[in-house]
Amino acid sequence: MSKITAMTVSELSRALQSGELSSAEATRAYLDRIETKDGEIGAYLTVTAEQAMKQAEAIDARRIAGEALPPLAGVPAGIKDNICTKGTLTTCASKMLGNFVPPYSATVMEKLADTVMLGKCNMDEFAMGSTTENSYYKTTRNPRGLDRVPGGSSGGSAAAVAANEAAFALGSDTGGSIRQPAAFCGVVGMKPTYGMVSRYGLVAFASSLDQIGPLTRDVRDNALVLSAIAGHDRRDSTSVDREYGDFSAELGQGVQGMKVALPHEYFTEGLSPEIKDAILAAAKRFEAMGAQIVETSMPTISAALPAYYILSSAEASSNLARFDGVKYGYRAEHYGSVDELYKNSRSEGFGPEVKRRIMLGSFALSSGYYDAYYKKALQVRTLIVRDFERIFSTCDFILSPVAPTVAYKIGEKSHSPLEMYMGDVYTVPINIAGVPSLSLPCGCDRDGMPIGMQLIGKAFSEPRLYRAAYAFEQDARKGGERV
Template sequence: MNITELSLAELSEKLHGKELSSVEATKAYFEKINAVDGEIGAYIRLTESVALQQAENADKILAEGKGTALTGVPYGIKDNICTKGSITSCASKMLENFNPPYDAFVTTKMNAENAVMLGKMNMDEFAMGSTTENSAFKVTKNPYDITRVPGGSSGGSAAAVAAKEAVFTLGSDTGGSIRQPAAFCGVVGLKPTYGTVSRNGLVAFASSLDQIGPVARNVEDAAVVLNSIAGHDSLDSTSVNRIYGDFTAEMKNGVKGMKAALPKEYFGEGINPEVRAAVINAANEFEKMGVEIQEVSIPAMEYALPAYYVISSCEASSNLARFDGVRYGYRAENYADMDELYKKTRSEGFGKEVKRRIMLGSFALSAGYYDAYYKKALQVRTLIINGFNSIFENNDFIISPVAPTVAYKIGEKTASPVEMYLGDIYTVPVNIAGLPAISMPCGADKDGMPIGMQLIGKAFSESTLIRAGWAFENR
């Protein structure tokens, strides 16, 4: 039995059936990590001793016939999610030695179920980027082709799942940061409806867009993880208080009679023909399964990308202002006065892309520019929400590409930030509207690089997306 090849569902069954212990599984994963992560670079930090301790505890619980689907299951967690007693750096020099005295909501959930944390995943610094090249510490490589990027910002989370270095991982998605790396690495990534998973303990990039979600090997695994992390948290005012239910309950009910939309804005200029063909082909597959497909349009979509970069950068400029060298984190060594302490600390502690976004956001919020940028972006946000709403009046979900291309070469786009930003064009509208979306493989290009498709649903329709995704996966 090759332990690391098992899906979450398979591994969990074996753990509960006592065919395998959590300690064995955990050791197998560390062996795998030791073998491949030198090349892949998915982990920013391993937490081996804690993991083995957690595995032993899990085995005790499993031995009593107790535990949940996640008990004893080894997983990884993005390095912008706080883990008490374990460094949470956001892949930034600024927080290189930051050891949070508290757990994130999702970390608490994982601990409560006795899942086993293998380590923290590499990412673009403060989740800003699409390739994980913006990490202050290492470059993560795409397991399908190590000369290519794994996507980002949750590049470590996606590469680890693809390289079988974790059963599943948790990522965060502000403008596509779970879905795009999942697509680039040929795995499943789920971005829940805004408010489904508490942001408490997630180091904020753009508060109105950020959402934590799972990266997994298949749709079912993603649904099982979502079951664990979805739920109201009184410590996050944007957490929605509702009954979330079991996301796997309707998973196998099939898609016959459902309606799906293909927005033409998602297949226009700039999309790679092979990506386009693969997604259209997926739509045809859905049609064969009894889904009624119709072409639709969201005219406001062309403004989504600029609106996203304004909103996210504005919020980021404020969210990241607290990293000033006064209380924790990096502090410049030599400074003459308070202003210089701030300037030097922030100049030295932040990377290029982070500084770019802070400047962009500070500018857009400045007196005299607010109305032209931030306010305008909020108006676009309303238009996009309305556009999606009208589609969902007649459709159960949207089928679209995740990114215009497959994973590209490391270093290929680092010189042109705008070109890099254009790669987010299909994912950001979902965050702007706060909707759920699932990213899953739907083919490969001629070089064998995975192509992802995105299924988008209305707010709190994760069950529908999981049902459609599962049907596609098991067709």
């Protein structure tokens, strides 16, 4: 069974298609793994064991009958608990949605209809946080160090993949929520170009920043999953109507002649020396493989973090206004008027971090402060977009750290929200600009904790990012390094 759960998505897909392995066998292996391992990890909020086995057996029957099935058919996966799944509890790790069973599925779940869902993964409440400590239900632990956080908000998804409790997982990324947990747990995570993957059925945090993306064990798997979930959706007004094709098509072509940008602002004060050394070593590896390293500047990065927290909090305050205790979700037991119903339901249903961001966003949008904060943040957004466009006019991608530190101890930063916000300094500019970014392992620190790097590209350059990441991954493995 452990051999099955150690297989990559590509290996598992080939074994299923050849008949060497059945989906029921693979699903049972993963469910057994979850049963024995997840007690200490806490990656899942809901495990859909009975449903998963029925789905796997149905897929096996269709395969035996000779039906042509997609590559991910029968592959067991974990799904972040802010992605709606028809008939299955979707809580956003919040008391507010503790009883919410969606009557419909997200578009990504429709696209993965032949993939076996093992369950819903833990997360920071409403995707607000960087450690998965903000979940109302439990704290997820990092499989690479049980006393460490797995990152967030997609910490449960990253931990499930790292602990071999899912062949792959889906997460959402608003300001680094796929890439940072991928870096902390030593897996691969992609934040796609904004509009590439439908947000229909994703419970919104900040609508102009959110994107669904895959977390996997290696680069090829990541490209395979993104190929399955990308595409236009008329139900999502922000979805981009274009052909995407196979994201793994350029794998194996190397990086000869590519130009790699290294903005010096990414390597200033606050970055761990071990992470800085690992990223610069990765740059040298790219150079040895035939890429050209270009030192450059991105002056707007210092303004990205405050702009992000104003924009995301403003959108969150608007999006979360729908949770009022009336139509669905948590409703307070004691109230004497409609106003008290709203007040008590929201006070009792939301956790401290969610309340903090709602209040910050409401303040930024309020009369007298809109121009001073929200409007200025929008102007900064335009400058960040221009900075990226300038760099990508001459370079293929940017190489940078994912986070300033490796995964830290559980509880170490929970007392200081601002310190945790600072950990997003390298990831939030990507969401502000709407461009893609891939996080992949590039080494470990002295304690054996994973270090992640990110490759940032211009809009819709995912095939090229995968090509560069795959070249790095394969070259490191040839040298016997763990990545």
